[in-house]
Amino acid sequence: MFKHRFLWVAALSASFLLPQTSYGWGGRAHSVIDQTAIDAIPTDGPVFLKQHAALISQSASIPDTWRASSEPFSKIAEDPNHGWFREQFAFMKIPPRSRYEFILALYREHERLLATNPAAASRMNVRWTGTLPYAVVEGYGHLVADMRLIREMKAKSLNTNTLETDVAFMVAWMGHYVGDGSQPLHVTIHHDGWVGPNPKNYTRNPAVHGRFESRYADMIALDEADLLPRLGAVAHQNGDVFNEVISYLDRSHQDVEKVYALDKSGALDDPKNPKARELIYERTAAAAAMLRDLVCRAWHESALPPEVNNSDPTNPSSPGYDSATGSVPAALARAPASSPAN
Structure with a gap:
């Protein structure tokens, strides 16, 4: 498990600072997204996570620390999980x-x-x-498996405190990618300045990334109170999880030019600009809602018996087996039919 990591992370203060590199939503935004998501979990969701809200919000930016060049193996593996530059692979x-x-x-x-x-x-x-949606759905699978184990242990009257703490960190881990996915500049080739033809003369300066996601969120003192009224009811409980995540990223992509237009107009230098503020509020609220929804869905799915597949997805004789990857691609995910009791 992650026992030693948790002892360390739990000791972090709310003022935890990351290296000054444009990696994702700044520390403030990631923390607010996670805190809001946990506080918005309804009574039929994994309410035990509310006891770990501080750990989750303070751990929200930990995955960015795995991307330093001083840890090359970690960086090479981790970097792609934070982006989804759809234009780059439009042939798919x-x-x-x-x-x-x-x-x-x-x-x-x-x-x-x-x-x-x-x-x-x-x-x-x-x-x-980038590989961002894969990082999200892989994290989702971890949550379902460990939440199922929590239910099994509780049924045997076993103590689940340690496992619940492990799950809390997994929520922060997956939540980081969910947060990055709501930031328009994380789902485009124009992530660090406009590239290619530029008829509207948008900036090519990489600093635009940090001006939007970190500096402006700090300038307006982004807070949970800004997000909660914008969350709406729990959603994304039906349909395939991977497809839901892809649609979520596609929605973020719609605001790419909006970020550049705001930057060009000088709005990102004005903390009172209503359009700039609203875009930050809308995008971070979308992340908090998506994280809440995925965590709740994982909890509901964990109450269902594991699906039994008669064919081994790693067996070359299984239908749909891809010899290049050594496995059968994931089937469409089932949706929990209802909201099982805690």
Whole structure:
């Protein structure tokens, strides 16, 4: 488990500071997103997480600390999980339901481009496309499995305190990617300044990323009270989880140009600008709502018996087996039919 990590993280103060690098929503926004999501969990959700709200909110930016060049193995593995630069892999009409299938599809396109456009080929890889939705749904699976174990242990009158703390950190871990996914500049090739044709003369300065997600959130003192009224009722409880996450990222992408237009107008220098404030409020509230919804759905799904698949997805004789990835892509996820009791 993560016992030693939790002892360390629990000792962090609310003023925990990250290196000054534009990695994702700033420390304030990530913390507020997570705190809001946990406080908004309804009574039929995993209410035990409310006891760990401080741990979750204070751990919200931990995944960014895994991206320093001083830890190269960690950085190489972690960097792609924070972005989803859809324009870069527009040749894929529908993203595959497997991280490895996605990586292999990128490699095949990389190989094709090498002969005609080496510059484009150099960016046809996970570092320049991102793997954010896979990080979210993989984290979701971890939550379902461990929440199911909590239920089993409680049924046997066993103490679940340690496992509940582990789950709280997993919520913060997955929640970081959910938060990044609501930031428009995390779902576009224009993540650090406008690239390519630029008829509207948007800035090409990478600093635009930090001006929006960190500096402006700090300037307006973003707070939970700004987000809670914007959350709405629990949603995303039906339909396939992966498809729900993809749709969530597509919605974020709609605001890419809005960020650049606000920056160009000088709105991101004005903490009283209503359009800039509203975009920050709307996007961070969307993240808090999505995190709450996924956590609640995981809890409800954990009450259901595990689905029994008669075929082993890693067995070469299983239907749909992909010999390149060594597995069968994930099937469409079931939706909890109702909200089971705690």
